[in-house]
Amino acid sequence: MDVCGTQPNILIVRKQRDERVLRAFDDIVSHLKSKYPEATVFSPSSDAALRRKCNKFSESRDPPKIDLVITLGGDGTILRASSLFKNGPVPPVLSFSLGTLGFLLPFHIDSFPRALQHVFEGKYTILHRMRLACRLLDRDGALMPTSPPEGYQLMNEVTIHRGRSPHLSIMDAFVDGQHLTEAVVRRSPSGVPEQLN
Known part of the structure; x- marks a missing residue:
């Protein structure tokens, strides 16, 4: 699979309201424009300076593709980047860790020049993630x-809130038309999962 063809379109999605991330964004855009001028860079941000x-x-x-x-x-x-592609497959994602967790992020931001070089040279592997x-x-x-x-595309989880109704909600979950469960998994404030039947 050739991720970066002759004139690749590259979308950069960044964490909002974080100066460190904004500096990294500027560095990567400058690097792409100087080292890979054939690439067209996109951002979902409406910030005029970024545009x-x-x-x-x-x-x-x-x-655009x-x-x-x-x-x-x-x-x-x-997860935000995945949500931008509601009606089709998500393109390959190159993730740089600048957040608080980073379970899904294999690259440190300092490695971006080498990581981009590997992508442009075709030296990469793709880890496929499932969406429902x-x-x-x-x-x-x-x-x-x-x-x-068209429904929702889910990568991690779905939360259904009963809204202002004070009553219990009754839900059934189906996968590919097959009844899956009547149970609900919830997390307590400390993050411990519980299954309620």
């Missing part, structure tokens, strides 16, 4: 009015 450095990526009906996604932040930034398509249906099997017609 002067790269093109605006929009989740419109006809977004992205060949590589670079994330700067933590695991949440990877999720649709919310009512008891009659009709799409819930608050759910988008």
Whole structure:
């Protein structure tokens, strides 16, 4: 698989409101423009200063084909990048750790020149991650009015909130039409999972 062809489109998704991440963003954009001028760099940010450095990526009906996604932040930034591709596959993601956790992030930010060189030279392996398509249906099997017609793409988890209703919610989970469970897994504030049947 050739991630970076002759004129690759590269999307950079960054953690918001973090000066260290913004400096790393500037460094990577400058590096890409000087070392790989054939690349077109995009960012989903609406910040005017960032738009002067790269093109605006929009989740419109006809977004540009992205060949590589670079994330700067933590695991949440990877999940945000994944959410930008609701209706199709997520391009390969090159993740640099600048967040608080980083379970999904293999590269330290200091290694970005070498990591990019390896990508452009085709010296990389891709770890495929699964996403699930999720649709919310009512008891009659009709799409819930608050759910988008195309559903949701999930990489990590889904949370369904009962809203202002003080009553218990009854839910069934199906995968590929097969009844999976009536149980709910919840996490306590300390992060300990519990299964409620």
